[in-house]
Amino acid sequence: MARANDEAAELIQELADLLSITGGDAFKIRAYEKAARAIAGYPEDVSGLDLAGLKKIPTVGEAIAKKVLDYTITGTIRQVEELRAQIPAGVRALTTIPTLGPKKALAVYEELGISSVPELAQAIQEGRLRDLKGFGAKTEDNILRGIELMQQSGERVLIDAAADLADEIVAALTAHPAVQRCAHAGSLRRMRETIGDIDILAASTDPHPIMEAFTALPYVTDVIASGDKKTSVRTTRGLQVDLRVVPPESWGAALQYFTGSQAHNIRTREIAVRAGLKLSEYGLFDAESGALIVSETEEEVYARLGLPWIPPTLREDGGEIEAALRGELPRLVTxxxxxxxxxxxxxxxxxxxxxxxxxxxxxxxxxxxxxxxxxxxxxxxxxxxxxxxxxxxxxxxxxxxxxxxxxxxxxxxxxxxxxxxxxxxxxxxxxxxxxxxxxxxxxxxxxxxxxxxxxxxxxxxxxxxxxxxxxxxxxxxxxxxxxxxxxxxxxxxxxxxxxxxxxxxxxxxxxxxxxxxxxxxxxxxxxxxxxxxxxxxxxxxxxxxxxxxxxxxxxxxxxxxxxxxxxxxxxx
DNA sequence: CCTCCCCAGAGGCATTCAGTTCCCTGAAT
CATH class of the missing domain: 3.20.20.140 (Metal-dependent hydrolases)
Structure with a gap:
């Protein structure tokens, strides 16, 4: 994927956002927005293009091409940096609230000194907003509902952002000589609508160098925890990624466990217990002797529980266990x-x-x-x-x-x-x-x-x-x-x-x-x-x-x- | 800011509607 295009487009879009707050020529702003979309959708990687090459992108002329070139060389755009210094980041965050655009955001900042979402919520509680011209009771109401909607989605990201990052990490780790198998698990594997954090699983007998390679990946900003079994990092976009390394003989059980959902796993463990077995992320064991029975693949684990392999997208305890027991799992569309x-x-x-x-x-x-x-x-x-x-x-x-x-x-x-x-x-x-x-x-x-x-x-x-x-x-x-x-x-x-x-x-x-x-x-x-x-x-x-x-x-x-x-x- | 092309500077640049407030902002893909 052309990541440079996305980053350049994001910067140009940010420039448009910042200008719409400070109040600039509306047509200029629209030109930036249009160009941002064109850059994001352009098939060639902009980081390999010179000024003339950049100007070939539709709607990109001299001025925008120079800004993109600025990004290619310095990693940022000078004008964006200057405007960022003028406008607190919190004021831009205000414009992400539905029904609150740049004009209203600037008004609350200039009139009331509000530069963050929590401050805004508090000002509304205190009834300080309705005195501003252009604001009324209904506006307050809409803003509060907008804030609520944003908070519901919380820190979760859309599935494409999580999938792209997970694909890159899995590709990078798969290339590591100590890694025998590597895949993503968790809610991303189940294809949930939004993703809270990314779970990556690797099979290896030698975890230490893998963890080191993981924390050294370029988009890792913080290492939250690091051991031989589990390492957690935060990435440039704020998304947390957990890497777990398991021995190859535990792969199947670990993949099953870390894919979830929790409700689905509770059901499968119950089935194991009733059969005199014990299922954990390390394998399927005989409850009494503690002897490992199976675990190298998910198919083995499910089979030993008397179940066909269940597609991850069904694993929500939404009737898939019952259907599997009856042999009536649907043949899902692909x-x-x-x-x-x-x-x-x-x-x-x-x-x-x-x-x-x-x-x-x-x-x-x-x-x-x-x-x-x-x-x-x-x-x-x-x-x-x-x-x-x-x-x-x-x-x-x-x-x-x-x-x-x-x-x-x-x-x-x-x-x-x-x-x-x-x-x-x-x-x-x-x-x-x-x-x-x-x-x-x-x-x-x-x-x-x-x-x-x-x-x-x-x-x-x-x-x-x-x-x-x-x-x-x-x-x-x-x-x-x-x-x-x-x-x-x-x-x-x-x-x-x-x-x-x-x-x-x-x-x-x-x-x-x-x-x-x-x-x-x-x-x-x-x-x-x-x-x-x-x-x-x-x-x-x-x-x-x-x-x-x-x-x-x-x-x-x-x-x-x-x-x-x-x-x-x-x-x- | 881009395009066009009389290569300098004019002409063009999604538009409309709903909601809310009282004239304008934000949302629509």
Missing amino acids: VDDLKGDLHSHTDLTDGLATLEEMVEAAAARGLEYYAITDHAPNLFMQRMTDEKMLAQREQVRALQAKYPDLTLLHGTELNINPDGEVDWDADFLAGFDVCVASVHSAFTQDKAEMTRRFVRACENPHVHVIGHPTARLIGKRPPVDADWDEVFRAAARTGTALEIDSFPDRLDLPADLIRRAVRLGVKFSIDTDAHALGHHRNIRFGVGTAQRGWLTPDDVINTWPLDRLRAFLGTS
């Missing part, structure tokens, strides 16, 4: 089962890559069909028109000739208006191969209205997939309120699929709702919602979420062959 992707964007709207680039990336994934679904006109900021959409359709049709093995579908992502209607009339909609429809506005409708809205959308014969149904943004925006069972029944009845959006901050539908929906006969579409080439990799998180919802390939319409999919869509 990334390899997917034949297509039904939701993606190009630079015609807010995507970063061209149509041609996105299609090439889809071909590289080995997909058999791929839908381009740019935004529709009612998302006004995207400035979509009928003419642009039809012109894109011509481009898609023309591009098809280059891809004999990949069927291109021309679609759109519609907006479900508050009344449940969508952007275009039936005639225009009939021209698309596939229509995703999503809620992008009026998130706070009450339950009855929201339910009606979704049901209406499902009943539209041209709507094939409901995109990111709960519209939540993890740690930022709560899910919308709807009577989900009623929505699911409508989706099942009308043959409307529900999306599992693979974006790490969405993962929407969430796993618990997927399980409820599948029981009511709903079908699903696991999509990337890709806005850049790199987003295609997110599909693994959507699949992980689907697995946590117990989905089989048959439940997922984009595992189906194209003709079956077309029959389902009714657009053949």
